[in-house]
Amino acid sequence: MVGESMNQLYTVWGEDLKQDHVLQEYPRPQMKRDSYLNLNGYWDYAISESEVVDSYDGEILVPFSPESVLSGVQRVVTPNDYLFYYKEVVLPNDFMKDHILLHFGAVDQICELWINDQYVGKHIGGFTPFHFDITDYVIGSQFAVKLRVKDVTDTSYHQTGKQRIDRGGIWYTPQSGIWQTVWIESVPSNYIQALKLTSLFDEKKVKIELQKAGTGLVKAEVYFGNELEGTTESEGDEIIISVQHLYPWTPETPNLYQIKLIYHEDIIESYIGMRHIERKKDEHGIFRFYLNHQPYFQSGVLDQGYYPDGLLTPPSDEAMIYDIEKMKEMGFNMLRKHIKIEPLRWYYHCDRLGMLVWQDMINGSERKDIIFHGLLANLGVHLKDHRYKLFGRKNETGRNQFLTELEEMLVHLQSVTSIVTWVPFNEAWGQFDAVKVEKMVRNFDHTRLIDHASGWSDQYVGDYYSRHTYFTKLRFRRKHGGKRISALTEFGGYSLPIKGHRFHDESIFGYKKYDTEMKLEEAYTDLYQQQVVPQIKNGLSVLIYTQLSDVEDEMNGLLTYDRKINKMSTEKVKEINELLYSTFHKQF
Incomplete structure (x- = not known):
């Protein structure tokens, strides 16, 4: 993946990575047992256009995808390829109870499993976890695990997130295969x-x-x-x-x-955590977000969850903690997890550290040219999303697969305390039947709120009047707050490239570009003080600034891609957030 003008950046956690001790923490904090065998580490791998391989190309460090530098491979798996994994497992003494469960945090996209050369099963979906009961395939305390993975990335209807084979701009390096922890537990018959x-x-x-x-x-x-x-x-x-x-x-x-x-x-x-979430009108007849029966202003950032060395895989538990704590230090109280499902430990850290989460569903689409939806949205025109061709959702199998994975995500994250809002669709990317999907999510979970179509292509349901604004002045009217919570769910995106911390020497993506930290801070301050604060009296109750960190060509993070530099003063950003909160509370 490394071209002439691309720079391989490392986080401090990637630099200090111990290959024999990768992401060893228990991966499921809300359902923890003492039976735990972590399988992260070196596996054999092969990349081939053949459906069967007799030998392997070398070793890969699981759970990093082969496209990442931390995997030790740095090879692209194309839609024509199969990716194979092989590992021999030895169970510890006294580990075996009545059943052995083999867990995969996430494998992108289509994964088939063999144990001791016996076919076990298949899972489709690159972002949701799955497991198999392999008891009947294991004899004794040693067995062989083999996976065959197919990843067509964005050439079909599958959910891909921000990955693109033709990366650039707001689209990122594709990745394949295992990218979250692999582990085993043994359980009794009951x-x-x-x-x-x-x-x-x-x-x-x-x-x-x-x-x-x-x-x-x-x-x-x-x-x-x-x-x-x-x-x-x-x-x-x-x-x-x-x-x-x-x-x-x-x-x-x-x-x-x-x-x-x-x-x-x-x-x-x-x-x-004991908490209560609702959409409710305040004393002025404006809908607000209420937490524990009190109006609560959400000031957050867009969080893509990418790392230069691990791609979608955080290089360590500490890397996840750092992002959350740094945003709290800056005064933010919410992260919008954008088009990605994190390892469960990320949500656990949000729970214990105190950070609200908006959770996006992973998008998929059969077409790339959907920018016209954004142009129409800025004009106040929102097309009906039963017109599947216009939204890149002609394939019925693809629509059904989206619904399957949406339900898997809801089940997977349903107990997380910090999640307060579900976001099924973003900016018309593969959007379809959002009214029905919103109802499906509501029926599954009535305890949280829903941003049914974030930013564009509003179908006039859900809990938020949700807008993305980058190029025009911010304007929210009180009438919008009388129907749903007024939310600016993406804005800002100001860019500042930092020499020595850039993924790409030539490509710089951002909605406004600055060449010094002082100019960036002045523009950021002006944006909040002159445009955002006056909208609060009109009902604006949610802010999501783009974004937490740079990601590849995007240089619009508060932090650099390698997380080594803050582009603005932590104290200054916190001061602005405190101004927002105080202005909001003056409304009551």
């Missing part, structure tokens, strides 16, 4: 297969919904710190526990309750 946690804030209760193998009592205990807040036992699939004391979760007070579940020999550790 075990908890899945759980959903819901905060019943007003009732001071926690609802736990279970899927179980077998029957019998489940004992549930809820703690805050070392204090037992509530306990109960049930044979049913739904458990409701009252807590003695209500410690609300907010970005300012990210209180978390610890949960322990005991089901026969299966013991699970989990957690939840």
Whole structure:
């Protein structure tokens, strides 16, 4: 992937990477067992146009994709290729219980699994997790794992996110194969297969919904710190526990309750934050976002979650923590996770550190020329999205696959405390039937809000009047706030290239370009003070600035792509955010 004018940047975590200790943390914090075998590390790999290989090309460092420098490969998997993985696994002594479950955090895009040369199964979708019960394929304590992966990137209807074979501008280097943690757990015959946690804030209760193998009592205990807040036992699939004391979760007070579940020999550790989310009119008749029954202003940034050395894969747990903590230091209280599903540990850190999350669904589209939707949106024209050809969604199989993966994402992230808004579609990229999709999401989860079609192609449903504004002056009218929450869900995007921290020496993408840090800071300050602040009295309640960090050609981050330089003073950005919050609170 490295051309003559492209520079290989490294984060400090990539520079210090220990190949024998890659992303070893437990990958599923809300459903943690003591049975855990991490399979990250070196695997054999091959890239071939043949469906079968007899030998391998070398070693790849999992879970980094072959296109990334940290994988040790740096080769592109084309739509004509198959990507193969092979690893021999030895189980520790006393590891085996009754079942062995093999988990994949994410494999892009189509993955088939063999254990000891026996075909196990297939998964389609490059961003959602999956697992297989491989018990019947394992004899003894040693076995071989083989994967065959096909990735057509953006040549078909599959969900691709910001990846493009022809990268550039707002589109990034494609990546393939395993890109999140691979791991094994062993469980007894009676075990908890899945759980959903819901905060019943007003009732001071926690609802736990279970899927179980077998029957019998489940004992549930809820703690805050070392204090037992509530306990109960049930044979049913739904458990409701009252807590003695209500410690609300907010970005300012990210209180978390610890949960322990005991089901026969299966013991699970989990957690939840108690919070309540709603769209409600204030005393002036304007819809606002309410957190725990209080109007709450969201000031956030667009977060792509890309790294120069790991691409979609964070090089370490600390890399994820750094981005969240740095944005909190700057005074932001929300991140919009843009067209990406992160490893679960990223959401865990948002939960424990206190950061609201807007979660985008991954886009897919059969056409590239959708910019006219944006032009029309700026003119106030929003086409109906049942016109599938205009939105790049002619293929019915592709539409159904999107819905399948959307449901997988909702199930996967349903218990995350910090997620407050779902974003099914962004800027008409593969959008279709958004009214029906919004209803589907609402029926699945009525506890969060929905930005049904962020920025463009509004179908006039959902909780937000959502606009992306880069080239025109900001203008929100009170009448919009009388119907939905007024939200500026993308804006800014001011660029400043920093020498020595640029991915590309020639291509610089940004909506306005500056050549010094002082000029950038002055323009950023002017944008907020002169344009944003006056809109708050008209109902503006949500801001999402573009963006957290540079990504490849995009030089419009608050941080450089390698996360080594802040382009503006942390104190100055925090000061502006505090001005926003104080202006908002003066409305009440």
